[in-house]
Amino acid sequence: xxxxxxxxxxxxxxxxxxLVTGVCFIxxxxxxxxxxxxxxxxxxxxxxxxxxxxxxxxxxxxxxxxWIVLVGLGAGAVVGIYAARAVKMTAMPQMVxxxxxxxxxxxxxxxxxxxxxxxxxxxxxxxxLAITSVLTAIIGSISFTGSIIAFLKLQEVMTGRPxxxxxxxxxxxxxxxxxxxxxxxxxxxxxxxxxFFASLAAALVxxxxxxxxxxxxxxPVIISLLNSFxxxxxxxxxxxxGNNVLIISGALVGASGTxxxxxxxxxxxxxxxxxxxxxxxxxxxxxGGPATSASGGTVRESTVDDxxxxxxxxxxVIIVPGYGMAVAQAQHSVRELADQLEKKGVEVKYAIHPVxxxxxxxxxxxxxxxxxxxxxxxxMDDINPExxxxxxxxxxxxxxVTNPDARNAPSSPIYGMPILDVDKAKQVxxxxxxxxxxxxxxxxxxxxxxxxxxxxxxxxxxIDKLVSAVKTL
Amino acid sequence: xxxxxxxxxxxxxxxxxxVGLEVxxxxxxxxxxxxxxxxxxxxxxxxxxxxxxxxVALPTLGPVLSVVVVFLASLNVFGGYVVTQRMLSxxxxxEDKK
Numbered sequence: 001x002x003x004x005x006x007x008x009x010x011x012x013x014x015x016x017x018x019l020v021t022g023v024c025f026i027x028x029x030x031x032x033x034x035x036x037x038x039x040x041x042x043x044x045x046x047x048x049x050x051x052x053x054x055x056x057x058x059x060x061x062x063x064x065x066x067w068i069v070l071v072g073l074g075a076g077a078v079v080g081i082y083a084a085r086a087v088k089m090t091a092m093p094q095m096v097x098x099x100x101x102x103x104x105x106x107x108x109x110x111x112x113x114x115x116x117x118x119x120x121x122x123x124x125x126x127x128x129l130a131i132t133s134v135l136t137a138i139i140g141s142i143s144f145t146g147s148i149i150a151f152l153k154l155q156e157v158m159t160g161r162p163x164x165x166x167x168x169x170x171x172x173x174x175x176x177x178x179x180x181x182x183x184x185x186x187x188x189x190x191x192x193x194x195x196f197f198a199s200l201a202a203a204l205v206x207x208x209x210x211x212x213x214x215x216x217x218x219x220p221v222i223i224s225l226l227n228s229f230x231x232x233x234x235x236x237x238x239x240x241x242g243n244n245v246l247i248i249s250g251a252l253v254g255a256s257g258t259x260x261x262x263x264x265x266x267x268x269x270x271x272x273x274x275x276x277x278x279x280x281x282x283x284x285x286x287x288g289g290p291a292t293s294a295s296g297g298t299v300r301e302s303t304v305d306d307x308x309x310x311x312x313x314x315x316x317v318i319i320v321p322g323y324g325m326a327v328a329q330a331q332h333s334v335r336e337l338a339d340q341l342e343k344k345g346v347e348v349k350y351a352i353h354p355v356x357x358x359x360x361x362x363x364x365x366x367x368x369x370x371x372x373x374x375x376x377x378x379x380m381d382d383i384n385p386e387x388x389x390x391x392x393x394x395x396x397x398x399x400x401v402t403n404p405d406a407r408n409a410p411s412s413p414i415y416g417m418p419i420l421d422v423d424k425a426k427q428v429x430x431x432x433x434x435x436x437x438x439x440x441x442x443x444x445x446x447x448x449x450x451x452x453x454x455x456x457x458x459x460x461x462x463i464d465k466l467v468s469a470v471k472t473l
Numbered sequence: 474x475x476x477x478x479x480x481x482x483x484x485x486x487x488x489x490x491x492v493g494l495e496v497x498x499x500x501x502x503x504x505x506x507x508x509x510x511x512x513x514x515x516x517x518x519x520x521x522x523x524x525x526x527x528x529v530a531l532p533t534l535g536p537v538l539s540v541v542v543v544f545l546a547s548l549n550v551f552g553g554y555v556v557t558q559r560m561l562s563x564x565x566x567x568e569d570k571k
Contacts (some may be wrong), residue, residue, distance in 0.1 A: 021518070022489075025515050025518075026492055026496060028511070028515075029493075029496045029497065029500070029508075029511070029512070029515075030496050030499070032500045032504055032507070032508055032511065033496075033499040033500055033501070034501070035501075035503060035504060035561075035564040035566075036566070038504055038507060038561045038564065039558065039561045039562060041511075042507075042511055042554065042557050042558055042561055043558075045511060045514070045515060045554070046554050046558075049514070049515075049517070049518065049550060049554070052518060052521055053520065053521065053524075056521045056524050056525065057524075059525065060524055060525075060528040060529075061528060061529050061530050062528070064528070064529065064530040064531075065527060065528030065529060065530075065532070065539070066528075068527050068528050068532070068536070068539050068540050068543055069524070069528055069543065071540050071543075071544075072523075072527065072539070072540040072541070072542070072543025072544040072547060073520075073524075073543055073544075073547045074547075075544050075547070076543065076544045076545070076546065076547025076548040076549075076550070076551060077547055077548075077551040079544075079548055079552070080547065080548040080549070080550070080551035080552030080553075080555065081551050081552065081555050083548075083552055083556075084551070084552045084553075084554075084555035084556035084559060085555065085559065087556065089560075089563075092506060092510075092556075092560070095510075095552070095556060096506075096509055096510050096513055096556075099510070099513050099514075099517075099548065099549050099552045099553050099556075100513055100516075100549075102545040102546070102548045102549040102552075103513065103516045103517055103519055103545070103546065103549040105545050106519045106520070106522075106523050106542050106545040106546035106549065107516075107519045107522070109523070109534065109538065109541070109542040109545070110519060110522040110523055110525075110526050110542060112534070113526040113527075113532070113533040113534045113542070114526065114533075116533050116534075117526075117533045128475075128476070128479045223509070224509070227509055227512060227513060227516075230513075230516050231512065231516050233516075233519075234516040234518060234519045234522075235486055235489075237519055237522045238482070238486075238522075239479070239482055239486075241522050241525060242478070242482070243521065243522065243525075244482070244485055245518060245521060246518055246519065246521060246522055247482055247485050247486050247489065248485060248486075248489040249515050249516060249518040250486075250516060250518075250519075251485075251486050251487075251489030251490045251492075251493055252489060252490075252492070252493040252496075252497075252512065252515060253493075253512040253513075253515055253516040254490065254493070255489075255490045255491075255492075255493030255494045255497060256493055256497040256508065256509075256512045257509075257512065259494060259497050259498060260497075260505065260508075260509065352502070352503075354502060359505075359506055359509060360502070360505035360506060360508075360509060361502055361503060361504060361505025361506035361507070361508070361509070362506050364502070364503040364504070364505070364506065365506045365507070365560055365563070368560075368563040368564045368565070369563050371565065373565055373566055373567035374503055374564050374565070374566065375566060375567050376567070377503055379501075379502045379503075
């Protein structure tokens with residue numbers, strides 16, 4: 001233990017170290033504004049974390065708790081590093097979800113410890129500590145169990161489809177009410193201990209139940225939202241502990257998560273509330289009146305050789321990858337096809353819809369892993385004016401984000417959603433397993449356009465065939 | 474802790490939120506997944522809190538839960554940073570055409 005006279009000075013230095021950490025985190029995020037400097041940014045962020053941990057080490061009672069650090073920190077590091085190295089890039093969303101859940105759970109536990117330390121049974125809890133610690137426990141718990149459900153859905157341990165039952169909103173509303181009521185009781189010092197545990201339990205169950213009705217394609221919104229929850233929980237932990245570095249870091253993460261959540265909602269033309277409570281893509285059988293008549297139209301099926309010729313003699317080809325590409329593990333073959341085309345002088349670009357994949361920016365990471373250079377990846381707003389100048393738009397496993405109904409048919413459930421204007425390209429080639437509709441369960445009139453041809457089959461197999469066909473041309 | 478102290482902390486929080494929004498809005502969509510996993514690692518800073526409540530003479534949570542809370546936060550920090558670094562190392566500019 002430190003000598004009493006030294007304690008204030010030491011605490012001052014520790015707080016200064018925490019300030020340095022906060023600056024490192026901000027600079028680290030700032031350097032993520034280009035792919036070129038992003039690694040440096042992450043390294044600065046790591047340095048900041050190391051500084052905070054060393055500074056915290058001075059405050060710890062090593063004689064009593066060295067083994068807790070050894071076992072807890074050690075095991076966390078080993079498992080974390082192993083998982084982070086082993087995870088496939090397609091599984092990145094569930095990896096992020098589970099790390100996020102760990103953070104939320106830890107925040108909830110820290111806040112609970114702070115609360116219980118106050119001895120709520122025997123002495124009155126100060127108001128500020130009551131509010132911050134109980135609120136942290138609630139938000140952290142929702143993030144913890146919600147992230148676990150998101151993980152299970154993305155990992156396909158349980159169905160990715162929305163799980164709905166009658167009265168779902170009422171049950172969730174009641175649970176939220178219990179959590180808030182517990183918080184109020186604690187602040188009023190009425191049975192604080194049972195009230196606290198009631199809040200905690202309600203929040204844990206609410207986390208499970210509010211993610212259950214979220215469908216696979218809505219995951220980008222949920223992952224972002226859970227991320228912002230954990231950020232908020234970390235910040236609130238900082239309030240409860242009186243620790244500025246937690247407040248600053250949590251605020252940064254909360255801001256980031258909130259911004260991404262809103263961006264994803266906008267990219268789907270749906271409010272966050274609609275994503276949370278809409279159970280999109282669950283049952284669409286009743287709504288398909290006019291849509292079914294469209295499915296009677298004719299589609300033109302093409303052959304590998306025809307498509308290969310079309311691609312090889314094009315000036316510009318835009319590849320539109322969707323989650324289907326990731327499922328088929330076709331990204332490396334896609335890159336090979338692009339290489340072959342570029343050898344023949346074809347300009348190849350990639351059009352990435354903001355909600356392609358299962359988390360924000362997921363498709364970019366998958367393509368980067370396949371060695372696609374990032375300057376070839378284009379956002380929706382940048383690439384859309386290019387389509388009328390493009391000879392072939394090659395759509396691989398993307399569906400709803402290319403549906404012209406979103407632009408033209410006010411009756412369509414996805415009307416108003418920003419889409420990639422692939423139908424404006426001179427030729428459209430769609431690689432698809434079958435005529436099955438996409439996640440939203442609606443027909444895509446793109447497939448019946450006169451300039452569209454379909455190439456049915458597994459995406460990876462089709463592209464591999466295209467690669468060898470282009471080679472021989 | 475009193476109300477004045479709480480207000481100072483609230484000030485820090487609000488300002489940090491604005492800094493966060495400003496900085497994050499400059500991150501291109503290409504990097505949104507690494508951004509998310511980087512911010513994920515950053516909220517692992519809760520490890521500081523976990524150590525402060527766990528590594529004391531008589532941890533409130535008891536020995537088992539104390540190990541669990543440190544484990545969870547540590548997993549968050551190490552996993553988050555390593556996976557971010559791994560992803561970022563994959564982003565390459567266009568190679569010279571051979």
